[in-house]
Amino acid sequence: MDWSTTIATQVAQIPRSGIRAFFDLVTGRSDIISLGVGEPDFVTPWNIREAAIYSLERGHTTYTSNYGLESLRRKIVTYVENFFGVSYNPLNEVLVTVGVSEAIDLALRALLNPGDEVLYHEPCYVSYAPSVSMAYGVAVPIATKKSDLFALDPAALEAAITPRTKVLMLNFPTNPTGAVAPVETLEAIARLCIKHDLVVLSDEIYSELRYDDVRHTSIASLPGMRERTLLLHGFSKAFAMTGFRLGYACGPEPLVSAMMKVHQYSMLCAPITSQEAAIEALENGTPAMLEMRESYRMRRNYLVKRLNDMGLDCHLPGGAFYVFPDVSRFSLSSKEFAERLLMEAKVAAVPGDAFGASGEGFLRCCYATAFELIREACDAMERFVDKLQKE
Ligand code: PLP
Numbered sequence: 001m002d003w004s005t006t007i008a009t010q011v012a013q014i015p016r017s018g019i020r021a022f023f024d025l026v027t028g029r030s031d032i033i034s035l036g037v038g039e040p041d042f043v044t045p046w047n048i049r050e051a052a053i054y055s056l057e058r059g060h061t062t063y064t065s066n067y068g069l070e071s072l073r074r075k076i077v078t079y080v081e082n083f084f085g086v087s088y089n090p091l092n093e094v095l096v097t098v099g100v101s102e103a104i105d106l107a108l109r110a111l112l113n114p115g116d117e118v119l120y121h122e123p124c125y126v127s128y129a130p131s132v133s134m135a136y137g138v139a140v141p142i143a144t145k146k147s148d149l150f151a152l153d154p155a156a157l158e159a160a161i162t163p164r165t166k167v168l169m170l171n172f173p174t175n176p177t178g179a180v181a182p183v184e185t186l187e188a189i190a191r192l193c194i195k196h197d198l199v200v201l202s203d204e205i206y207s208e209l210r211y212d213d214v215r216h217t218s219i220a221s222l223p224g225m226r227e228r229t230l231l232l233h234g235f236s237k238a239f240a241m242t243g244f245r246l247g248y249a250c251g252p253e254p255l256v257s258a259m260m261k262v263h264q265y266s267m268l269c270a271p272i273t274s275q276e277a278a279i280e281a282l283e284n285g286t287p288a289m290l291e292m293r294e295s296y297r298m299r300r301n302y303l304v305k306r307l308n309d310m311g312l313d314c315h316l317p318g319g320a321f322y323v324f325p326d327v328s329r330f331s332l333s334s335k336e337f338a339e340r341l342l343m344e345a346k347v348a349a350v351p352g353d354a355f356g357a358s359g360e361g362f363l364r365c366c367y368a369t370a371f372e373l374i375r376e377a378c379d380a381m382e383r384f385v386d387k388l389q390k391e
Pocket of ligand 1: 038098099100101102125171174175203205234235236242245246247
């Protein structure tokens, strides 16, 4: 069989994840310090793991409702109302999914007809463009700038809107830049979405992870936006639960029920063990989450200072657990910089262009890594940068 012509075009065309390609170089190398993978270094808090164990002990090993356990949906609604200030009906406006990843996929498949355009700010999470293509949509990135601290410029958004634009994807705080959008910016974006009748997929997976006095505003909470916004959130980052694979989508009933149609025949439901653990996370997980956040805050401050001190210009990001230093002053592409950093300094970080063309010239360093390792990585990077300066 000729597989090169047999695999579906929209899948065959998808490039390999820049992050994965890079990390294949690192796998199995114990001599390398990784600031690479965007995953908490903390083990899931014990009370949440215990809830998962208890769920199994009680023999809860079945499917759940396609929407997810009603008891979990009720907890989600309360949490979202307190945290984001938006109310949803737990019976038909909340869908529990296998991570935010599945929620993104379902939303795009539920919304897009072939050729519909989806806008998103870039640099962005690596899955956005492929997810749009796999749903037969057209992915349209809008470059953001360091001078705007990587927030989306409403004027650039308006310029990118065409009669085919159907969806805007937002992600604040942002992977890979840690950007947060000021409320005034979100308000201007909201006005444009209303004017041009766009649906917003708002990926707020890092919303708890914001530092100092940075506040989080969900675009869904702004006037006129609840009816056109799907709020995506999950447990992976704030509660250190990546392996539980649990997320959720809250939004208008017609969209949630269209997503449900796809979900019921693809995933059926999210794992019951994870759903029961998630109830514990929402009920009693906040103190542990705040402790992890404080640790991230200290690591962020240290890493940003060290990067600036060694001559790599780096803004202090307001959220998530990434910093995005500018490495463009050396005559190297960000891929070349990252490769040499890996080979010569034994530090792994992701080249900015893995997150889209506008990430070129930058490097993503994840600080969800033990403080001691961050310090060692900074020492090695400093020696590497000194060496580059002398070349
Ligand atoms: N959205 C963003 C912005 C992410 O950075 C990630 C993971 O890195 C995800 C979604 C995927 O999250 P989940 O583990 O809930 O599928």
